Amino acid sequence: MDVPVDGVTLTVNGQSVTVPRGTVLIEAVQAAGVTLPTLCYHEGLAPYGACRLCMVMITEPRRALVASCAHPVAEGLVVETDDPEAVAARRLALEFLLSRCPQSDVIRELATGEGVTASRFGGPPPEQANELCMLCGLCVRVCREVIGAAAISFVGRGADRRVSTPFDVQSDACIGCGACAEICPTGAIQIEDRGDKRILHTWHTTVQLDACPECGRFFAPEPMAFIKEEMPEVADLWSLCPDCRRLRTARQWVAQTPVASA
């Protein structure tokens, strides 16, 4: 970032907080010790503003209801998280998501936290009764922005929107890293390691796993082998599974560390 990291001071619920310039409002809200519900926000990804759970009211300089995860901080902003309009907007968004994913513990907990225990909009259709995905897009964004694979994306529009691979078939772009499942806030992505294969059920994709040369455990997706080629100086270390890698590093470290004389 070419933005100078100097401070911006703003007021959250009457409390003055200073945060680095270039961050988003939710950082300032959290710095003030206030917890807002959010599902689509991640500090490692670009602002997205999709789930609309973190709505807050800016009262100065101009009254505006904004998603705090996507609104840039500015000097002198006055923010109220408990403004009735902000609370109503958050509650309705949670009520919507509760109707969409009634089986999600995460969403139920967030809803309860905002005082929403039931939805007036009924439940999902039977074929989506166990839906856990609420379309926050974290998986799509981490795959594109961080991993650089862009193996999955949104398909369909409006109520038909969902995440998938192109044409719902095995993806050549997926490297099987599992970052999508790692980042998913509601546990909607099913990944299973079975023998020498990693099956990404949600993405209709199976990748081959390489075995650890030391312990023989299958652990590394074959499409990720390029990482070893990009860093030849640590290639042999990287071919080990995390456990064996830790073991070897520890041994090397112990071997190199002079033993303190008694």
Next chain:
Amino acid sequence: MSVRTRSDLETLWAEGLASLYPSKLRISVGMATCGLATGAADVYDALQAEAAARGLEIMLVATGCLGYCQQEPLVDVRVPGRGRVLYARVTPDHARDLISRIKAPSEWRHQNGDIRALAAGELPADGALAVIQENETYEISEASKVLPGVPFLNELPFYARQQKIILRNSGLLDPTSVEEYVARGGYQALARTLTDLTAQAVVDEVVRSGLRGRGGGGFPTGRKWQVCRDAPGEPKTIICNGDEGDPGAYMDRTVLESDPYSIVEGMTIGGYAIGAHEGYIYVRDEYPLAVERVTHAVARAGELGLLGKDILGSGFDFTIKVVRGAGAFVCGEETSLIASIEGGLGEPRPKPPYPAERGLWGQPTVINNVKTWASVSAILARGADWYANIGVENADAAPSEWRHPNAGTVVFSLVGKVANTGLVEVPLGLTLHDMIEGIGGGGLDGRAVKAVQTGGPSGGCLPARLFHLPIDYETLTQAGSIMGSGGMVVMDEDTCMVDVARYFLNFTMAESCGKCTPCREGTRYMVQILTRIVEGEGTLEDLVLLEEVATWVKAASLCGLGQTAPNPVLSTLRYFRDEYEAHVVDKRCPAGVCRALIRLAIQPDLCNGCGLCLRECPVGAISGEKKSPHVIDQELCTRCRLCYDVCPVGAVEIVR
């Protein structure tokens, strides 16, 4: 040739004049999409074939749309030195007849000493809609009165209150001819810009003109340009938003089809003003003719050096690319459109930062609507003061707290239950009454108008008692609607406002990209509630829930689509709550539209037993003997209203 100087432009100008005002008959056929849809291509072929068969020397031209779409196909016959007669609803037979009755001009001069008027019979008066006055600059309008009894175009109620700036050339020139565009004053603005004005002076001029974004948002155009001009980052970009997707609205399409050079010129001026060297015209691919015309205009301007390197010898470089949209309504939203040009998903992103600071490829970008660009070229030609003084005279009609600078003209597609339909351009501040009763000629078949919906599917419905309000950005917003990009749908007593709200919400639900929760889920639930109500299963609690959902979808959605989608619901709840209550409390549809709440019955004293309804009924619900009253079986009847439509004696009644 290459246009390098003002004298080169004069050469084009002379060629254009010779083409616009030739010494032989010039017959123009309106061949924008509206004309083509009514058979203008056949009319064109018939004119060509008949003239060839008769040896009549004519110059046949395919022009754009004159706006009076209801009267298409429109054919305009210009007699050298005498004026132009506009014929309406021309069929190929009419066209052949017309040619057969036109005498060669050589014969006329000998017969008629008076050059101000045609002698009777020289041009047929039957089928003539109006006489078009030639542009005052080029011909004396006195001499234009050619047919006694046929009014001037500007005397027709449909045209009387109109003022054409954006549509200044639409239907009056060959959209493929840059020469004709120049002859009608085109490229004077660019010549002035590049030779007489600094870039900052251009921005200042647009600021002073008071022009606001004609895509619907109404953001001051000059201020947007200033932000972009001052924003750091290279390269800057100009974008023309031609992704018009409102059902029943076709303003941008018409400008793109009928006068593409006005957009190309406007964008070039914009590029100079903000320091951009590249522009994009984003047109939806469902507009094939618009894509073709604008692509041609860009290529031709490039050939002549009006786009490209060192335009008019000024050292300024500017090129334009045409990008076709793939048919997503949300891509009319500026950040979605930019994502689409970049090859990404057509989805909005949060603002700020606005495109003027971070737009295409993350660099400062000015994105304006088709009509805004067409206005820019007019403003720079005639000056900011001229423009700023248009359209403010009715501003006092709005309550004082709603008043705001509103200058210039806006284009509406006036459709629905109104006598005159078509594309109209009016000064801002004209009242809804003048628009609907004056230009529109009132309700269809003399019926009373109940409401008007402005601004397309995201607009609101305003009741007739508010028709004294002026049409401007703030007044419409305060009243619960929006200016939008220019749809105007007129409704009468046979329109059910609940059904209308459901229709538009169905559209926005289908077009929601689904990115943000309120719009994706909220439009769906609003449609569910509205469906319950029109099916007679709604409750008073549903009305409360509907209003709550609409309020928060409007407040909390990510982009303009979701923020405006609830407008049809909120405005109908505000002005037509009685209709909602009739649906949920009395289980009655006052307009007689909602199938679950009406019943069709044959009145025995009126029915003459002709049997037409019995034959037409698709479900066999009607029975009866010849010449005796028929009856409808309510169990079988699907309330399709076909019997109501076909009954020659009006015996079928809609029981509400």
